[in-house]
Amino acid sequence: MKVQIKSSAEADNVVLQGEVDFQTAADLRQELQKLTARRSPKILIDLKKVSYIDSSGLAAFVGVLQSTKSYGGKIAFFNLNEGVRDIFRISKLDSVFPLATNEKEALSLLV
Amino acid sequence: MRRKKITIQSDTRQLKTLRKKLRSFLAKSDFPKKQKWRFVMAVGEACTNSIQHSYGKTRCGPVRIEAIESKDKIVFKIRDYGKKFKLKKIKSPKLPRRKPHGLGIYFIKTFMDELKYNNAHARGNELTLIKYKRGAK
Numbered sequence: 429m430k431v432q433i434k435s436s437a438e439a440d441n442v443v444l445q446g447e448v449d450f451q452t453a454a455d456l457r458q459e460l461q462k463l464t465a466r467r468s469p470k471i472l473i474d475l476k477k478v479s480y481i482d483s484s485g486l487a488a489f490v491g492v493l494q495s496t497k498s499y500g501g502k503i504a505f506f507n508l509n510e511g512v513r514d515i516f517r518i519s520k521l522d523s524v525f526p527l528a529t530n531e532k533e534a535l536s537l538l539v
Numbered sequence: 540m541r542r543k544k545i546t547i548q549s550d551t552r553q554l555k556t557l558r559k560k561l562r563s564f565l566a567k568s569d570f571p572k573k574q575k576w577r578f579v580m581a582v583g584e585a586c587t588n589s590i591q592h593s594y595g596k597t598r599c600g601p602v603r604i605e606a607i608e609s610k611d612k613i614v615f616k617i618r619d620y621g622k623k624f625k626l627k628k629i630k631s632p633k634l635p636r637r638k639p640h641g642l643g644i645y646f647i648k649t650f651m652d653e654l655k656y657n658n659a660h661a662r663g664n665e666l667t668l669i670k671y672k673r674g675a676k
Contacts, residue, residue: 447558450587451551480558482583483642511576518649519642520634 431459438535439470445477448485457488464495470538471496472531476507481515493524506534541567545604547586549594549621554583557604564606570613570672577650578613578670582606584643585617585666593621593664612671620663626656 429446440463448456463471471492475481489503496503504526508516516522528534543564547553558579565575582604589602598621605616631648632641647668648654657665 447555449551449554449558449583450591451554480579480583482580482587483646484587486642510573514573514576515580515646518646524635 429455431456433459433463439472439538440468441472441474441531443474443477447480448478448488449480449482450484453482453484453488456485457491460488460492461495464492464499464501467499467501468496469501470535471501471503472534472538473503473505474507474531475505475509475512478509478512481512483519486515486519486521489525490521502538504528504534504537506531540610541608543606545606547602547604549590549599549602549619551587551590554586554590557586558583561604561606564608568608568613570670574670578615581647581650581668582615582617584646585615585668588624588643589617589619589621589664592624593619595622598622610672612669615668616665617668618660618663618665623660623662623664626654626666 429444429448429452432443434441434443442460444456446452493503506528507530508527513527516525516527526534526537528537541564543560545557545560547557561579561582565578568575570578586602586604594600600620603618607614626644632645651668651670653669655667657667
């Protein structure tokens with residue numbers, strides 16, 4: 429799994445690529461914690477190139493959500509494929525996280 | 540009937556190899572694409588539990604997976620030889636989760652028609668995951 433962070437004036441855009449499982453979720457958590465440690469106000473996560481995610485990956489996202497809430501930050505996801513969206517829906521995390529079809533929409537959800 | 544046996548060691552780095560082999564087996568299955576995605580995840584969660592909880596940080600050993608597809612169903616058996624766990628004690632989580640854990644067994648139960656735990660083994664755990672084909676049950 430690869431994690432690329434593109435920071436701009438509008439938001440920190442996290443581009444994930446590959447499979448997120450128990451093994452790789454630790455790296456993801458570490459990268460996301462770097463953003464929350466510096467109190468990033470807006471985090472956008474691009475899941476277009478994520479081909480697999482399990483409960484460990486979701487746990488990393490729930491963890492970062494808790495961190496962002498503690499300082500008033502916001503987080504949204506976009507570009508979810510069918511399988512990843514299914515996992516969010518089954519776990520009811522689609523009611524917790526803003527999910528968008530593209531980056532522009534995701535950014536608008538964080539206003 | 541089609542059958543595939545896969546063995547991985549209790550190392551989470553091997554989960555990727557497991558998924559690759561499972562997808563290869565499922566490629567010839569007539570289950571819908573979405574369901575195949577769910578099977579890979581359910582088996583992955585079961586194996587992660589074996590590695591993380593049954594073997595833990597202090598033990599190591601194999602996790603044996605057997606996939607069997609027949610006319611009316613698909614069955615996945617996951618066997619480890621670590622510490623026994625009590626499946627019945629695992630409660631259904633309140634959703635959505637506010638804590639970052641506790642969804643693995645929930646996904647398995649949601650994605651499969653049956654989840655059986657074989658309590659007969661003196662050592663380790665054996666889970667059987669079953670999904671029936673449409674109209675078969």
